[in-house]
Amino acid sequence: MSRYSRHIVLSEIGQVGQNKLAKAKVLVVGAGGLGCPVLQYLAAAGVGTIGIIDFDTVDISNLQRQVLYGTTSLGVNKAMAAKQRLQDLNDEITINAYPQKLTYKNALNLFSTYDIIIDGTDNFETRYLVNDACVILNKPLVFGGIYKFEGQVSVFNYKNGPSYRCLFPKAPKKGAYPNCSEIGVLGVLPGIIGSIQANEVLKIILNIGNVLSGILLCYNALTSKTVTLKINRNEANIESVLNNVADFENESSKSNFGVxxxxxxxxxxxxxxxxxxxxxxxxxxxxxxxxxxxxxxxxxxxxxxxxxxxxxxxxxxxxxxxxxxxxxxxxxxxxxxxxxxxxxxxxxxxxxxxxxxxxxxx
Amino acid sequence: MRITVRYFGQIAEITNKEKEVLEFSGHTISELMESLYSKYTLLKTKDFQVAQNQELVALKTELTGQEIALLPPFAGG
The missing domain is CATH 3.40.250.10 (Rhodanese-like domain)
Incomplete structure (x- = not known):
């Protein structure tokens, strides 16, 4: 049996679908709690080219939820450590590690070489940067966000659907919402939310099922309840991004602060x-x-x-x-x-x- | 009008509940928000979006729904 035989026997996928996966190029921004499960399933599924960008190194407090890493990865850059693990998981695919910070300066160039962008970031600044770059380049963005026991998933910029700014037009006041490093998070939660993101990526590539475009899926791990909310495309919010394309790359100084x-x-x-x-x-x-x-x-x-x-x-x-x-x-x-x-x-x-x-x- | 209000994430921490049923006589979403701000003063410190009957809506929208949700952004990943 071949590596992908469990995919190929599914009539919805078959060899044709598996070939689509092999040709696909996806970029995962942030190889943390969400990035790890996304990367793991996409690599295992045979997505042909996977990019990983993360400037951070593996810390012992990451191991409670960032399942790609082990104690031997401690202190190693996450993009590099993830690449090493994933190449062992699947040596038939290409993995590009970018051990650097995503900035306004490098985002457009980097994103333009990929088909789908996956948001595994842990702060609003990068989240809006990722969204705006995807709006400008018209790339589908598979978004995930988590807080303690709750998660949100959606697909933005997909076939003229809404963007993250149609949901939350502006980044909240600095410090109004802390990230995972400052508060707790249930270890399995990013595993669940990241796996839903990976599922959306596969559906987009394979063109099967219903993609979570225009819908925000909210999951609560404590109640096991899922709520879906409809998001409408807001042309004014999209245009505000497109009208600033000329200044986009000049905003690099903002994101370099405190690096x-x-x-x-x-x-x-x-x-x-x-x-x-x-x-x-x-x-x-x-x-x-x-x-x-x-x-x-x-x-x-x-x-x-x-x-x-x-x-x-x-x-x-x-x-x-x-x-x-x-x-x-x-x-x-x-x-x-x-x-x-x-x-x-x-x-x-x-x-x-x-x-x-x-x-x-x- | 009887309205069920759902709270998510940090909003639920401020209200100390995930949902509640309110009797409300106002006509718009923003009037409902004013009433919630006076009940939970810390709400004003948070940015969030409002959904009416499972659809994200603007504050000026007419209040027609039986179910309202207050949805904050999640930074974590």
């Missing part, structure tokens, strides 16, 4: 060809890193070396101990250079690791 550097271990990076290694130490500091192509940009002189940075690559910053590389991360962000990480290890440990792995290869 924490993305940290990653050398062990998660070493094999990737698409990485530019940048040493931010002064030129006379030893040891230099060997057997790795390194660009030297001292922290003291970043401003005059911006032309050495390769835009198309992921920038991996390192120093002697992992502290200055975090400062460099923030400085580069001020120059609108994104797609960077700070390597947790210092130069000595990086050298040791490279030596160890190259010995193993022989």
């Amino acid at each position: 924490e550097p993305v940290e990653i271990s050398i062990k998660d990076l070493i094999d990737d060809e698409n990485i530019q290694y940048i040493d931010v130490r002064e030129l006379n500091e030893k040891p230099r890193v060997k057997r790795l192509e390194v660009t030297n940009i001292p922290l003291s002189d970043i401003k005059n070396n911006l032309d050495k940075i390769e835009d198309s690559k992921i920038k991996a910053l390192f120093c002697q101990s992992g502290i200055r590389s975090k400062i460099a991360f923030k400085l580069l962000l001020d120059y609108n250079i994104t797609n960077c990480f700070s390597i947790t290890e210092g130069a000595v440990e990086i050298n040791n690791y490279i030596q160890k792995t190259s010995l193993n290869e022989r």
Whole structure:
């Protein structure tokens, strides 16, 4: 029997439907409580290309509900850790990990290469950014939101249906509604809501059943009750987004505010060809890193070396101990250079690791 | 008019109940909201949308329904 035989025997799916899944490209924004079950089921179902964007790292308090990760993922970037787990789950699909923050600057470019966007974000700022980018690009958005024991699911921008702004026109006052990191959430709740989101994604790709467009599904885990509410498309709210397309990418400064550097271990990076290694130490500091192509940009002189940075690559910053590389991360962000990480290890440990792995290869 | 009002998420925490049945003589959704604001003063600190008979409606909408729901956005993921 083949990997997808339980799908293929369903007359609603068949080999034709399975081929549609293989051709589909979906992007999951946020690999947290909602993102984990969505990713797991879409990867298992054989969705051919799955993108994962998340700048955060796995914390022990995530493991109560973020079921893709284990104790060995602690401290690892979520997009990278999720990719590793999912590639083991299904090695026949392509998984693109974007270990970076979604910003107004990078959203349109990133979204444009995918068919369906899935909202697994945990804050309103990113949620409205995701919605507005989907409105501008006219991409279906499979939305999920949770609070303690309750969840909401809907599909927006689908076949001229309403958007998130037709439901909630403006982001609430800052701090009016806390996110999961500040309050509790029942561990299984994102599992239920994320699975409903994954189901909507599959229905959209396969063109079967009724998609939750124009309907908000509200689920209460304590009462096991489901309420559905009708949402109408509000042209004025959609136009307010479309009228601001020209300014959209200039809003990047808003979302960079208070960004924490993305940290990653050398062990998660070493094999990737698409990485530019940048040493931010002064030129006379030893040891230099060997057997790795390194660009030297001292922290003291970043401003005059911006032309050495390769835009198309992921920038991996390192120093002697992992502290200055975090400062460099923030400085580069001020120059609108994104797609960077700070390597947790210092130069000595990086050298040791490279030596160890190259010995193993022989 | 007899109206069942349902509360979700943080709204239910303010009202301390998930639903209640009210006798109300006003004519619009916003009049009902004013009455709820005076009953639950903390409601004013929250943004939410209102559904009438399972359909999201504007505040100026005429009150015709037997069932009203107060729906806050959920940040969590």
